Amino acid sequence: MSTLKIAAIPGDGIGNEVLPAAVRVLDRAMEQSGESITWEWVDWGCDHFIEHGAMMPADGIDRLSQTDAVFLGAVGRPDVPDHVSLWGLLIPIRRAFDQYVNLRPTRQFAGVTPRVAIPEGAHIDLLIVRENTEGEYSELGGRFGQGTPHEFAIQENVFTRRGIDRVARYAFEQASNRRNSLTSATKSNGIIHTMPFWDEVVDEVATDYPGVKARKVLIDALAAELVGRPHDFDVIVASNLFGDILSDLASALVGSLGIAASANLDPERRFPSMFEPVHGSAPDIAGRGIANPVAAIWSGAMMLEHLGHQEAAGRIMLSIERSLSSRDTRTADLGGTADTESVTTAVMNGL
Ligand code: GGG
Numbered sequence: 001m002s003t004l005k006i007a008a009i010p011g012d013g014i015g016n017e018v019l020p021a022a023v024r025v026l027d028r029a030m031e032q033s034g035e036s037i038t039w040e041w042v043d044w045g046c047d048h049f050i051e052h053g054a055m056m057p058a059d060g061i062d063r064l065s066q067t068d069a070v071f072l073g074a075v076g077r078p079d080v081p082d083h084v085s086l087w088g089l090l091i092p093i094r095r096a097f098d099q100y101v102n103l104r105p106t107r108q109f110a111g112v113t114p115r116v117a118i119p120e121g122a123h124i125d126l127l128i129v130r131e132n133t134e135g136e137y138s139e140l141g142g143r144f145g146q147g148t149p150h151e152f153a154i155q156e157n158v159f160t161r162r163g164i165d166r167v168a169r170y171a172f173e174q175a176s177n178r179r180n181s182l183t184s185a186t187k188s189n190g191i192i193h194t195m196p197f198w199d200e201v202v203d204e205v206a207t208d209y210p211g212v213k214a215r216k217v218l219i220d221a222l223a224a225e226l227v228g229r230p231h232d233f234d235v236i237v238a239s240n241l242f243g244d245i246l247s248d249l250a251s252a253l254v255g256s257l258g259i260a261a262s263a264n265l266d267p268e269r270r271f272p273s274m275f276e277p278v279h280g281s282a283p284d285i286a287g288r289g290i291a292n293p294v295a296a297i298w299s300g301a302m303m304l305e306h307l308g309h310q311e312a313a314g315r316i317m318l319s320i321e322r323s324l325s326s327r328d329t330r331t332a333d334l335g336g337t338a339d340t341e342s343v344t345t346a347v348m349n350g351l
Pocket of ligand 1: 086277
């Protein structure tokens, strides 16, 4: 029997509801496999910020580095500026641990009707590979002349050959193991320097994967194509910002952001990877016990898979599928009647 050590950071809002729910499912699944998880619970987030002036303690990254993985709920509270909460917790973890791939799968589940009509027999199953440590998410720049009529802000995007090459390579590998189709999101008509560079490096990487049919599509056209025929997509590789936007769009197409899972990966396994539902803290529904725990549970399954527990992860996914197939065990965002607790219980019982 092996014991995993995982840092659990519920964070803010519904993170405090969906993360403990997912932990119960993971504990049960691992117990059934004769394994266990030691959870290191940490109360970092906006409450910590209000009390201590920082989203996490100064030794936070050091503490996380001693774990096998990080399991995160959500970040954000209306009375703390969003850029303060995100850049104080989520983004420092992604960067400190060089989690340069953000894997965001989108699947159509039996019983959950997609929000767009798709042809008979077609099925939505796509994987967004989002660059996760550079691109549009950059601290370079500044605000100038604050409070004056001449005030301005500059934000520099950072695209490196190494950064594009490694995320593109990861995406092509995924496509090779799936349906051999890759779409690169670009905007090289309007963004004059970084996006043509993105295209060039992706094209170079493509030459190493002749079996993968690759094409580049302008992000605006790609958004429209995704709505029009989501079933035609396999792997999409995108910059940090484009990947973030497309993954919300894709999960809305199959039902709700409440089932959007993600993995922030260091594929070389030098550091812990981090797993989190794509959704945020949802202050409008926080504390009511109605949040959909599926995104967190699925993210937990991705974590177990990454840590070598494929069998337990597979059982969790089967149980999620079963619970989503019935209106009685789906939350309201998916047209169901269940609350967080009853979905969690259904997934646990279905393991
Ligand atoms: N699940 C963590 C969370 O709260 N995410 C919300 C968010 O805004 N994330 C921004 C990002 O992924 O870049």
